[in-house]
Amino acid sequence: MKKKAVALLLCVSMMMTLNACGKTNKDNTQGTETVAETETEVIPSSADITYDAGDYVSLGDYMNMEVTLDKDYQVTDDMVKNYVNNNVIANYPYxxxxxxxxxxxxxxxxxxxxxxxxxxxxxxxxxxxxxxxxxxxxxxxxxxxxxxxxxxxxxxxxxxxxxxxxxxxxxxxxxxxxxxxxxxxxxxxxxxxxxxxDEYVTYLSDKLGASYETVNDLTSDIRTYLEEQANSSRTQAIRSAVIAKLPEVCTVNALPDGLLDARMQEYLKKFEDTYCKDTTLEDYLSSTYNTTVDDFKTQVQSEIETELDTQLILEAIAAVENIEFDEDGFNSYVSSLLSSYGYDSEDALYENYAQTAEDGKAYLQTIYLCNKALDRVIENTNVTYNAAEESTEEAAAAEDITETEAATEE
Structure with missing residues (x-):
């Protein structure tokens, strides 16, 4: 089954990078049988479940972690060359x-x-x-x-x-x-x-309404664009690597009572509301993903458990490091989500993560605090790069980029 279905609601911002998190040694008392029972039980909203993350997490030496990335995300001359050939000239022949x-x-x-x-x-x-x-x-x-x-x-x-x-x-x-x-x-x-x-560059500028005059103007702008993309990819790779490393040094011993069930219920309700308006969940999953409801719930539960593990670890770190919630920072965070994902209003954004805007806002406030804790951990993480394994990957990377922003920005 395609995992993008499960990813609909599970993650936002840094939580989108949870695909590589390790397993933890927790007492999983909320297994599949318990989740199945939620179909007939009245379960509270996850926002209403209060807990102290420190009661459930044993923190290790999270401030001295080491992670290794498989490449250094440097932009090479070959990458610029490939971008020009495959994205500029191919789209704008002379x-x-x-x-x-x-x-x-x-x-x-x-x-x-x-x-x-x-x-x-x-x-x-x-x-x-x-x-x-x-x-x-x-x-x-x-x-x-x-x-x-x-x-x-x-x-x-x-x-x-x-x-x-x-x-x-x-x-x-x-x-x-x-x-x-x-x-x-x-x-x-x-x-x-x-x-x-330079004649081609002038021709290209006329086509695009850009202001390039020389070959150097064009290639320098493309290099800047590729470096921005590389820096963004490097940042995301570091976040993913650190999140994956955290369960190796920190242990989630158990989940707060009812939290897994509540998150499961919220996800499944939102999933059905979005995709099953004119059909049943069983028929939708069978026709779209060739899977059963039980298999789907098993995968969803695994994903949510992983998310909750990371969330609890980061909440515990935030408490120990005295990282506090700040309204101005949260408002900026919400504004960036509204801009990135095109929601019409804050309530529409919040309702994508819970059954009510109030609960969705509470969830995003928690995720915002987790992001701040993650930033603190990353600041103290030693990152190394295994450049030897890059071979021709960096040169080929430019060929995979289909956007032409570099050629259209003035």
Whole structure:
């Protein structure tokens, strides 16, 4: 079963990194049988269960931990080169105008076009200054072939029919007319990172509305972007490694009475409300993930137990280190979550983590405090990097990045 289903509600911010936490030696008195019994019991909200984390956790030497990452997250020249080739040039090929006046197969035609359905322009059917490679199959059947023989500066009408299986149901199978004007015929220039020119960079800037003027402008900005991404990945990798290490030096001996059951109930209720509005949980899990309710609950319980282990350890650390909750910091934390995940309001955010906004806020306040404790631990952790195992991974990493922010930021 795909774990993303279980991850729907379990984690936020640092809790999203719990996928590698180790097991603890706790007295697990709330096993699967107890969880099954919750279907008929009235269980309190997890926010209403009070406890002192120190009563359940034996803390070890958490301030002198060592973790090793499998790479050092340095941005290399090869990574910049691969990004330019695979993300910039591949998406923005270099076309220069030719002196040709009649379109042939294989040409790049710069066109303005307007699509009409029953005489009216339809959404998505109009563009100006569009570079279309004739024969690429980018447009519906007949569009590109219909431009072969078209002359620069003249309008051509294309009477076409959208495929029956076209993605837009308003256009599928419909007869339309495209009015197309060929502005110029261009030739595609062979260019790579090694042959970048200031002329291409200026061309790219015009396309993007950017302000690059030289090759150095472009490559420096891309390097900065890649370094920002690498630093973010390094930070997240350290957090994950530290969270995974904590159970090796700290032991959760038991969970507070009722806490596991309450979290299970809250998760399952929210899951069903989100995914099972028109079906049963059993049918949804079977058709979507090919799993049973019992197997699903077993996985959910395992994930929640892991989350609770880490939460209790960090709550205990916060108490020992006198790390206190601060309203201003929490408000900033909530604002960042609202911005990152697109919630309409604070209540909508809170309700994603509990049955009520009040309980959800209480949960996020706990997670915020845990994050502060985690930050304190990370500050005192010795991080080393196993660069020997990187080999070609860093060079290949740039190929996996599909965003083009570096080329679009001014």
């Amino acid at each position: 076309y220069v105008e030719s002196d040709k006046t009649v379109v042939e197969n294989g040409d790049v035609a710069n066109i303005d076009y307007e699509g009409l359905l029953d005489g009216e322009a339809f959404d998505g059917g109009t563009a100006q200054d569009y570079d279309l490679e004739i024969g690429s199959g980018s447009f519906i059947d007949g569009f590109e072939d219909g431009l072969i023989g078209a002359e620069v500066g003249k309008e051509t009408d294309l009477n076409l029919t959208f495929p029956e299986d076209y993605g837009n149901s308003d256009l599928a199978g419909k007869e339309v007319v495209f009015k197309v004007t060929v502005n110029a015929i261009k030739e595609k220039q062979d260019i790579t990172y090694d042959t970048l020119t």
